[in-house]
Amino acid sequence: MSKSITGFSKLSKSKKIDWIVDTYFSEAETAKRILKQYWNTDDKLQQLHDEFIENTITNYYLPLGVAPNFLINDRLYTIPMAIEESSVVAAASKAAKFWLERGGFKTKVISTIKIGQVHFIYKGDFEKLNSFFKKVKFKLIEDTEAITKNMKKRGGGILDIELRDKTSDINNYYQLHASFETLDAMGANFINSCLEQFANTFKNEALSFELFSESEKQIDIIMSILSNYVPECLVRAEVSCPVEDLSENNTISGKAFANKFIQAVNIAEVEPYRAVTHNKGIMNGIDAVVLATGNDFRAIEAGVHAYASRHGKYSSLSHAKVENEIFTFWMEIPLALGTVGGLTGLHPLVKLSLELLHKPSANELMQIVAVAGLAQNFAALRSLTTTGIQQGHMKMHLMNILNQFEANDSEKDILTNHFKNNTVTHGAVIEALNKLRV
Numbered sequence: 315m316s317k318s319i320t321g322f323s324k325l326s327k328s329k330k331i332d333w334i335v336d337t338y339f340s341e342a343e344t345a346k347r348i349l350k351q352y353w354n355t356d357d358k359l360q361q362l363h364d365e366f367i368e369n370t371i372t373n374y375y376l377p378l379g380v381a382p383n384f385l386i387n388d389r390l391y392t393i394p395m396a397i398e399e400s401s402v403v404a405a406a407s408k409a410a411k412f413w414l415e416r417g418g419f420k421t422k423v424i425s426t427i428k429i430g431q432v433h434f435i436y437k438g439d440f441e442k443l444n445s446f447f448k449k450v451k452f453k454l455i456e457d458t459e460a461i462t463k464n465m466k467k468r469g470g471g472i473l474d475i476e477l478r479d480k481t482s483d484i485n486n487y488y489q490l491h492a493s494f495e496t497l498d499a500m501g502a503n504f505i506n507s508c509l510e511q512f513a514n515t516f517k518n519e520a521l522s523f524e525l526f527s528e529s530e531k532q533i534d535i536i537m538s539i540l541s542n543y544v545p546e547c548l549v550r551a552e553v554s555c556p557v558e559d560l561s562e563n564n565t566i567s568g569k570a571f572a573n574k575f576i577q578a579v580n581i582a583e584v585e586p587y588r589a590v591t592h593n594k595g596i597m598n599g600i601d602a603v604v605l606a607t608g609n610d611f612r613a614i615e616a617g618v619h620a621y622a623s624r625h626g627k628y629s630s631l632s633h634a635k636v637e638n639e640i641f642t643f644w645m646e647i648p649l650a651l652g653t654v655g656g657l658t659g660l661h662p663l664v665k666l667s668l669e670l671l672h673k674p675s676a677n678e679l680m681q682i683v684a685v686a687g688l689a690q691n692f693a694a695l696r697s698l699t700t701t702g703i704q705q706g707h708m709k710m711h712l713m714n715i716l717n718q719f720e721a722n723d724s725e726k727d728i729l730t731n732h733f734k735n736n737t738v739t740h741g742a743v744i745e746a747l748n749k750l751r752v
Contacts, residue, residue, distance in 0.1 A: 316608045434536055492512065607671070
């Protein structure tokens with residue numbers, strides 16, 4: 315039976331594990347063995363991992379694969395991808411090879427502005443508040459000098475601060491809406507530190523503003539926090555080629571493929587049920603590279619899906635067209651990424667992943683990540699509109715099923731050959747495996 319515990323965070327790692335396995339597992343020693351077998355044998359490296367988060371008990375592994383042959387703006391890349399889903403790396407690699415022979419991917423960063431907000435309640439006259447903001451704006455920036463000094467030396471910092479009236483949404487609700495340039499840093503800590511200083515200065519300066527009544531001086535700061543919605547931190551990725559070059563074999567013409575492909579994209583543009591799965595495929599590629607490079611995939615996911623809904627209806631992130639017999643497939647997507655700070659300087663595999671990518675700047679990483687998403691989307695749509703998605707996916711999933719039932723090397727070889735010409739389903743694999751074992 316589960317039980318509560320006090321002072322858990324103060325226990326040693328081994329004591330934490332003892333309590334967990336004794337409380338929750340019927341086979342305590344087995345559970346303890348599984349947890350410990352994922353510890354790194356290098357004590358220093360294990361300590362580094364232990365200190366990434368609180369209450370660490372073990373490491374949780376994801377495969378780190380690579381997708382080669384990505385030609386991006388005429389430079390070749392091999393892209394690292396950390397992901398557990400079958401066929402993602404294979405699909406990205408296949409799309410990269412397809413477009414390598416057709417000019418590769420073209421990308422550009424459109425903008426890199428990030429946003430943070432101070433949310434506050436003010437019960438008074440707006441004109442007085444606006445006058446106060448205009449007077450205090452310079453001091454808001456001045457008081458962050460200690461925080462922004464190094465960022466400004468590199469060419470970044472605070473771009474602007476606006477006062478926004480949100481009282482039509484919530485009574486007496488206002489914002490300080492600030493924009494930032496954080497260069498190669500994702501910038502969350504930098505932005506949040508600036509915002510908290512804004513809030514302190516704003517609240518304290520209000521106490522001595524001569525136009526405010528005593529009640530108006532009591533500005534109530536609710537919170538100060540960056541936004542993961544970054545519609546002005548945009549990157550574009552695209553591929554294009556003559557329609558006739560889309561055909562790889564005689565099963566479908568380039569024109570027929572382009573027509574079906576564009577229709578599939580159009581459906582995702584208008585049908586939210588399809589758009590969610592369509593965009594999830596894009597995020598298969600994006601999240602895998604974001605994870606491999608030590609960035610925050612939850613922030614990226616939230617910002618991207620908000621962007622997909624910016625017109626009031628959830629829609630496709632990617633688009634396709636044919637003009638003058640040229641097929642073009644493209645995507646503009648918000649990505650706030652960093653190549654310095656956080657795990658980028660701590661996690662050994664993150665360091666290797668960034669070196670594999672030629673040690674990119676944040677802008678370059680934005681372009682690489684966007685390409686991984688577009689490639690994944692192209693591969694998925696290509697399968698959906700030709701052979702169907704399950705043929706390739708289930709063949710990649712075959713090894714997972716075989717491992718689930720502890721197939722030995724001989725059984726794996728026999729069944730891999732068998733399913734080259736037979737449909738892979740969970741039931742079919744189990745049946746074939748059982749026949750071998752009779």
